[in-house]
Amino acid sequence: MASVILSWFSLLITLGILGALFVNPSCSTSRRALDLHDHSLQMQRGFKVTLKHVDSGRNLTKLERLQRRIKQGRKRLQRLHAMKLKSSASPDSHTRVETPVHAGMGEFLMTLSIGSPAKSFSAIVDTGSDLIWTQCEPCKQCYKQPTPIFNPKKSSSFSKVTCTSELCDALPSSKCSNKSCEYYYSYGDSSSTEGFLATETFSFGDVSIPKISFGCGEDNEGGGFSQGAGLVGLGRGTLSLVSQLKEPKFSYCLTSVDDTESTSTLLMGSVASLNGTTSSSDVANIKTTPLIRNPLQPTFYYLSLEGITVGGTRLSIDKDTFALGDDGGGGLIIDSGTTLTYLAEDAYDAVAKEFSSQMDLPEKDAVDTVGLDLCFELPEDATKVEVPKFVFHFKGADLELPSENYMIADTGVGVICLAVGSSGDMSVFGNYQQQNMLVLHDLVKETISFLPTICDQL
Structure with a gap:
């Protein structure tokens, strides 16, 4: 399996708390490069608004921001589970x-x-x-x-x-x-x-x-x-x-979670269209998958997840693991308000086991310090880290994530962690995995498209 270089130079120009991650685009498809460093005519045209994270402007370290976001995401996950429990017995609307x-x-x-x-x-x-x-x-x-x-x-x-x-x-x-x-x-x-x-x-x-x-x-x-x-x-x-x-379309583009200065973007209406805004090379990078409807949870945007690949291994996950249940549970929600991706328990166990076997680093318990379940020790003198690729196989779209969208490095504690958690029978595709992607919702075609984008340049 090909390797990827992990550069430490950026640690010298950050505060040494958390490394921001980015990918060397020249790496192979089996490994990911991981660098550590910090109703009217008007509406027919649509509109663009800027978004900022709720923690923007707060005097927090990168580690503190990460811990807060993980805590907020878990609270939101609890709400999603509560919604599922009540969906099968909805009360009278009045x-x-x-x-x-x-x-x-x-x-x-x-x-x-x-x-x-x-x-x-x-x-x-x-x-x-x-x-x-x-x-x-x-x-x-x-x-x-x-x-x-x-x-x-x-x-x-x-x-x-x-x-x-x-x-x-x-x-x-x-x-x-x-x-x-x-x-x-x-x-x-x-x-x-x-x-x-x-x-x-x-x-x-x-x-x-x-x-x-x-x-x-x-x-x-x-x-x-x-x-x-x-x-x-x-x-x-x-x-x-x-x-x-x-409006038939809307999209958002979320900047890196480590970027506290730049704003993200929400696009509504015609300005959300990919037509005429992408080059021929960009078109090849667009990944489009159908939106799924859940009659018992009509608010959410569901995707059909058919499998997951870690490194060069397509995981053996039961095909019903991500299926919608008759009680409104199960399935996979794409959500801008949940930080991490949470996978149904059986799927998470398979992902964690495969990452553990493919990472050339010893595991390290960092639940109390970082808040993530699967972490690996970073040697003090390390100059490179190899991380397996991570692919979500949606219906009609194989979305290969850049390493900064699924690995979190804490250089202060000396760990590198998988930004994924376990979640009963319901799965959520979180915003950490959507960093620097234009996520287009086409409500007429009932599809969602992903396009790698430098979001702070929109």
Whole structure:
């Protein structure tokens, strides 16, 4: 098996905490190079907005950022499991008893404006939720947010949604009060938002779109939203921004998790198209796979994962491991709000076993220090590291990841770890594996495409 050179020069120019990873494109296909160093005409054109990570600007070391992201990702995974448990016995849509659980608490923030005159605020972007909401005056209970709380009485374009509206009917949990549609959204860890449904003019840069439905939250609880003033759902449900805009495409491009200065990008509508924006060489690198629908979890974007290769070995994983179950469980969700990729237990065990056999380094327990299950010791005098290639075989698309998208190096602790975890029967393709890829959702063709891209240059 061919080897790849691991350069240590970058350790001299970083703080020596975590190495940022990148690939030497000239390496072989069996090994990966791993370097350690730190509704209108307007809408027809679509729009572009920048995203920043929720930890951006915080005074954290790279190791602290990694630990926080892993912890946040595991909490989100718990919410996803909670959603699965309730999906087989969905409550009546107009009751408050046993209300559905939603994912929420994504990892990226977008800046937008609401109302007339427009008031700017930041909101968490979440491909695992549908509802758009922000905190509203007068607050019964609101958390502290970085911008003033929205006051609907000061906007000329604000309007409440009636109980007979189709938008009200689309809520998973609602009730009628004074002819207004009231909602309750729970995020599975005691975090929630409660208020009434309304419509407003939303602005994304220079693009303003009237009558977007959103939740005006007057009672909002939980500690996961304080970086922003609400949430923008990008899921597949009726109430999401994607569905309300009726745009056939959207995409995002997430910069390296070690890059704290650069911003990521969300593209909506025609600007999300790959047509005319890629060279002939880029076209060959586009990997496209069908989107799968789960009737019991209609919000999520599911992919059909058929197998995994580590190094030169196609793993013996039962074909039903990643299949959707009749109870709404199983399957593989592609998610921008979960840090790591989590695999169904049997698949993870096979991946971990194969990595252990192919890595030429001794294993080292770093669960307490780094937070990852499979780590290997980095010799102090090492000048190169060989890592097996890692390929996800989606239906119609073999996605070979660059090494920086699945290996994490902590030079302070002296370990290199696999950025993958175990997750019961449900699998999630996380944002660490999506770094520096343009991820295009085509909702007409019902496909997702991956294109390697330098995201901070979009």
